[in-house]
Amino acid sequence: MATPQTPYDAVLHAARDVTRLDSALDAEMLGAALLGSVYAVAEHDREQAVREFVTGFLAATSRRRSAAATTLRAVFAALVPDAEGAARVRPGAYAPSWAGQLGRVRVTGAWAYGDVYGDQTSYLATFAYDDEEEGGPEHALVALVDHNIGITKDVFVGGPAGRIVEQAREICTEDEFTWFRTEDPARMHAEVSRHLAVTDDLAELPAQGSLATDRALVGARLAALPGPTPPAGPAVVPPPTDEERTRLVRAFLDSPEATRFGLPEVADGELASLHFCLGLLLDHAASFPDADPMRWSPMVAELFLLDWVHRRAVLDMDDAAMLPRVLRAWAAYAARQRGLSQSAAARTDEAITEMVPEFARLYSTGERRSPATAAVAQLMADGVDPDDPEALNAWIEANRHRLTDDPA
Template sequence: MSPVSRVRKRVSEPEPQSVNGLFKDILKDFASVGTEPDPLEVELLTSEVTGQWWDFPLEEDESPISLELITFASRKITPGAAALLAALKVLAETEEEREEAASALETVLGRGIPAPDWADTLGQVTLGECVASRDVYGDETSLLCTFSYGEAKHGLLALLDFTDGGRVRDVVVVDAPDEVLADMRKQAAEDGDLVTIVDVEPARAHQLLADGFATTDAIEEPDVSEDFARFRTLALARLRAFPEPAESPELQELTDEARDEVVAEFLAAEHEVEDNEATRAVARLLVDYGCEYEPVNPLRVGPEKLARFLETLLDGEFELDEEYEPVLGDVLLAWAGWGADRAGVPDAAKLALLSAVADYLEEFGQDDDSLADVYLDGTEEFADQEELAATIERRMFAIPSVYTEIGDEELELEPTDPEQRRLLVIGEHPEYHEALAAEEFDGEPRMQLALKTAVVDQLWDNEPAEVWEAASRLSESGAERDDVLERLTEVLAKQLQPAGTDELAFDLDEYRKALTQM
């Protein structure tokens, strides 16, 4: 999705240590909109402001930041406060916030501040056409909906990801929707075997967007575009210009018996794949994956969906017994072909799908080599492949990813370097990043991070070996990685004893004994 979006100066990022300062800056922004602004510009400003905290975690007794902003503005006697509240009265995400903004606006106006001349125009858009461009497999859909303020048109363009429940992965406001639509039609004309374009009924568009945003919001750390938060509030407000949404598709609740029947149907149709325990296990895993990640259409196949299936095997989200791995490639290719035939995918698209899956399998097969490059420094010697694999498994538990984010910087690091390995540990604790950058990091938090780093180093070096043995037992009992590391850190902390100024020591034998008792 590459539209030309309406761009304005970004609002400064919030500073947690000065919420009142942030609120004052917001009121200044709204005071500067003037008496006759383009209503879309006011809406974009409001959306950008509220987007700063759309995924900000709140404690149970904490009020949403938007409500705190409304309360703050209600105490001011300024045109900026009136402008902000007039905008939130229309655009705030929840009905509670809109009602609070309306009440606060009346309070401010009652003190003699005039209502903005443009206040009654916000949100009074006319809905135009809705058009969807989608790949023939159903992995992704770009949905363009047009709106107008009189003769001035704009569009809302959302990218829906059906490999992950139909969530909205990207959304932007475009100021030239006709040009974007022309590009979508051109692509469909040039790639007719892979891309289709269709008109969408407004009620259906409403359902797709509403369900898509709800799915994204339900994900703890959603992978969204950089501009998603910036346009999210305006997109949700535009949904109120649609007719009532169509009914959401029913989820296909497949019982264990029904899933086994799908496997049997697949193997009966694909004569090139032998029907045995291994092929049934792989096929059943594909059915289970579809039911987990796309319950509306669990048997659908597409390049992105099958690529993500392989990623879940690499990440350990879905586990495939090692003895079944030799048939994975044959079953996955057969599944892709069977699913494409079942969905009536054109022959050219089916060939493209099979080619993509073959490429994914080639990359998947090279994974052991790439992991060795990441987790081994080239100096180690191993008695056999089993010892090598066990070492990589242990180190992947200690450091599951070489990517991290510290502050605003995204990093790819080498875990074989102890200092870079420490940074990867730090990256798992964003709550400490600001204090670290300000060199104010001391006391208990500093000790906890140092202890966790020590445990990770012990796991990496397998010294003492009892650390990994304890971690394995805890993991096999169902404990998550974070819980395992926390418990190992607690055991290490209990062994530490003061040994002079700013020094600590521990009895290695007692430490090993404590680990064996976990």
């Protein structure tokens, strides 16, 4: 066969045996995998890139009459029904008997499960075709939402559906730090779609998983769920206002957790460090897509103590000595506020304790400081008052070679 001349020809060549597949599900999975290559290489708005590709494909193949071409057109139209021309696509005269089942599924169940800390939530829904013999077996969609980075991190469509549901249930039953529940399909639709929209616009996709190959089929299955209902409150929790931050700090300092770590009785000379450290905790929480100052876990503590604080803050020795202590107290307080078990709270505390030596090393080396943070740290080390414009300008001029990439 001649070398394909266009991307559309290449796709047709890759799907030349589509009519030999056994079911609509097999065909939809093949179609999604083919569209996954478009999704993976798009530089932005990947969902729109796939939609535009399908629109172009349908236009370019409108006069093709081979069974493979007409069948693949029907597959793509079922996967991306909002592509221009998709509504006019009909299976050809020589299409497989299962072509009439493309996209004709109903939801048979929905669940959610995740960790008690709120780092990640997996949403699981099962679907069945109107005609299982032609459409294919009941299958499951699993979408992993990572709340620490605010994206749908991975998706998967496969089966057997019943086994996937039971495996998830068993894993959560055996792990005290996880939960499993039935889920409102409309809520699943809303949460997965909201986070998937962020994923679609990433410059670089998560490295592992089946996100690209299954994305188009996931979109089609989400569309089969009930439409998202308007949220009772804001979809994204906003950071606390200054007044709310003040109330949070006061309530914390009155708590038994703060008392246990001796924070209400710190010496006057340590008060500035105490409140600076508390401000850093709140600033870090505000940096998350779903800002919640009470959501702390071993993972969130690691992101804060071993990464974020070194890139975003300049600590003096008093601050560095105070910060792990404040973090342990705040994490314990937050765990109680969220109703976490003592073992879950202890797990976070143990993780923080284990991180302290690495935190101290990173503080000492400064290897994770951003250029801006490193510059401010050097300014302070040189004894320059940042509120003195003349001294600040003189320091910048003297250190310009260290602040820019231009040696001149």
